[in-house]
Amino acid sequence: MIDKFVSTRAEALAGIENGATVLLAGFGAGTPEHLVAGLIAQGAKDLTLVCNAGGRDDGPIADLLATERVRKLVCSFVRPASVAARLFTAGKLELEIVPQGTLAERIRAGGAGVQGFYTPTAADTLLAEGRETRVIGGRLCLLEYPIVGDVALIDAWQADRWGNLTHRDSARNFNPIMAMAAKLAIVQTAHVVKLGDIPPEHVHTAGVFVQRVLHVPV
Amino acid sequence: MIDKFVSTRAEALAGIENGATVLLAGFGAGTPEHLVAGLIAQGAKDLTLVCNAGGRDDGPIADLLATERVRKLVCSFVRPASVAARLFTAGKLELEIVPQGTLAERIRAGGAGVQGFYTPTAADTLLAEGRETRVIGGRLCLLEYPIVGDVALIDAWQADRWGNLTHRDSARNFNPIMAMAAKLAIVQTAHVVKLGDIPPEHVHTAGVFVQRVLHVPV
Amino acid sequence: MFKPLDRNGIAARIAQDIPEGWFVNLGIGIPTTVSDFVPTEREVIFHAENGVIGIGPAPAPGSENPYLVNAGVQHITLRTGGAYVHHADSFAIARGGHLDLCVLGAFEVSETGDIANWARAADEPVKQVGGAMDLAVGAQRLWVAMEHNTKGRGESRIRRVCSYPLTAKGVVKRVYTDLAVLDVTPTGFVVRDMVPGLTFDALQERTEAKLLPAG
């Protein structure tokens, strides 16, 4: 019997290695905060963290960055007043700023086996400096590469033992694509449901993309 | 008030021009057969038809091809015993054979604004002859371009007046991505529902991708 | 004498020009408030980058849904007929040309339709790109909402050439400022509308780029 549920946070986060690339979902809602706390407790360092934004002065991303175990942050923006900005200015954090749509598309590409793609986004900006471009159909495009995670930290509203997930409202955001793009997708779910309780046409993230699920009641 | 419903098949298919690229969804199920009949009646010619497979000796795709108004067929396979194969052998039909996953990805790229992508699929096969390849991460990849339709013919199970759709079971297949990839997505729906009857987390194809909806009760 | 529009005035002016049935993304700042000035019975569908289609009015205080925010991480509601998609699908909407309109704030717009809205200098230590570059190149139409002149030194934000790092080149179709509505045309900025009491010459005086009268 397939059963992807784990009983403890430590078990959920076990085995994340130093140097891992960690995809962290969430956008205002849908951030798996309990798993981020678990990653801090777990202690892996030299991480590359991929998430939408660099966080603020408090909150899960700031807490993780404050451990100084993140070597590089890949995200679409960093607030000047934030732990991320201060670490970057102090030379303690590498930053790769990616337009938000390109970030989402690179993550999806990582999950879908696309090895590279061309997009007009940012092609005629500073972010394209020194990079490969190509004119397609008269439009200048930038070559972008996929993002693949060693680990993804995922939030869900419901999960079953096969790892099928639903996400609530706009808490969906990066969760389905980050689960796809990581070798090890670890989920915190608000609700545990029986196999079959999520109708097959309403699954938001299929179990094939999920490896471990931890019940974290809200 | 936004209302994408049209009353007649002729109205649904109106304005398709000679030379149009038509995306036709369906894979065993989910083929909008009534709209294909409407396209035949509408009379546009010199079409490029994009669909999963070249059909058989009868059925909607064979009927459409038999009109000899399709100049080019883009699909993942053609049966030797089919109208498509006979027209091709007689020099009356161009064929572009695309691996099924590459076909789906090219259609999605068309809908998502991706201007080109690299895939290992078919990179070391006959289908790559004379085409641009590139080694990425040690893998030989083929450069593929998006497919954009002037028109998509789409099947749905439910539709509301904003064009939000659900698709039943495996009748989903190419329908959501072809709706995305066409300038004019025309839908035949088995059921008409009130706005809001499809819960926002269960919409399979969002109305933003849909232009016209025709009720075709089953 | 003339009275510049306040931020709500700019938003309301933009709202006038959005017809029923358009699918629209509103950027952070002035643009976010545009939807407040579109009457609900005029069905305009608002999109947020984080996967929300069909944003409704702001929630009543105390009735916020913590699972439902917009791209500025403000609590919102969803209107009947709305839908949720994931982030890649949401940007497929933005990048795939499915938005009839995107309204962004900006620091500067050039007469060739360049927009600069993410950094005030090339060497700024931290960058705040977000989804602006995707929206700017992907939408069918890009309108900009901003003050005509900078607050301190009164410099023109309407320019021959942008002085700040670009968000995208040649994409702005129209600019709504506190003073005027300007169309970006192949021959440059055309003044489509001005606040009451403002003259063409007085507007030109406040504008670095050359302006053309409408018609």
Next chain:
Amino acid sequence: MFKPLDRNGIAARIAQDIPEGWFVNLGIGIPTTVSDFVPTEREVIFHAENGVIGIGPAPAPGSENPYLVNAGVQHITLRTGGAYVHHADSFAIARGGHLDLCVLGAFEVSETGDIANWARAADEPVKQVGGAMDLAVGAQRLWVAMEHNTKGRGESRIRRVCSYPLTAKGVVKRVYTDLAVLDVTPTGFVVRDMVPGLTFDALQERTEAKLLPAG
């Protein structure tokens, strides 16, 4: 003396080797029937290219659901816990490395793991590619199910080099034939199993590629 496996026998032999929890795509032909030989209580999740996750047993005659077919357009059922996705997401599964296993039929397999399964000649007028090229390069493991020799002339399908146009290069991990199970290794085909009564030498005689004994 030995008795070659029939097509069901090959499918059943493959089914033995699929552990619980694997996520598996079965190609058209012999592979499709593999799932019939995996007991339901051993949870193996079968995927079809047209967006079906969790294929169940064949429907009882008369109770077919016309909206539910597999990649061979046969009526199927969905097991509890299954899900539907659209075609691009379905091939994201196949191409993105999310299949533990894909089993395909083939005309030929080479000792370097090349597979030829879509055309018998480069100049065939019509092509039947389907999803095989995507599955072949995308799955974590590719196994092939086929007869060891051609029906008419008894030629070996297990070859040093494929003579037919390739589906993909260097991707096959194991071949199940009516005579044997062969692993593709860096040094060539290793015989992992043979039907009862067959000797290594008799198998080599029927095989164009050089075989290596296991161990």
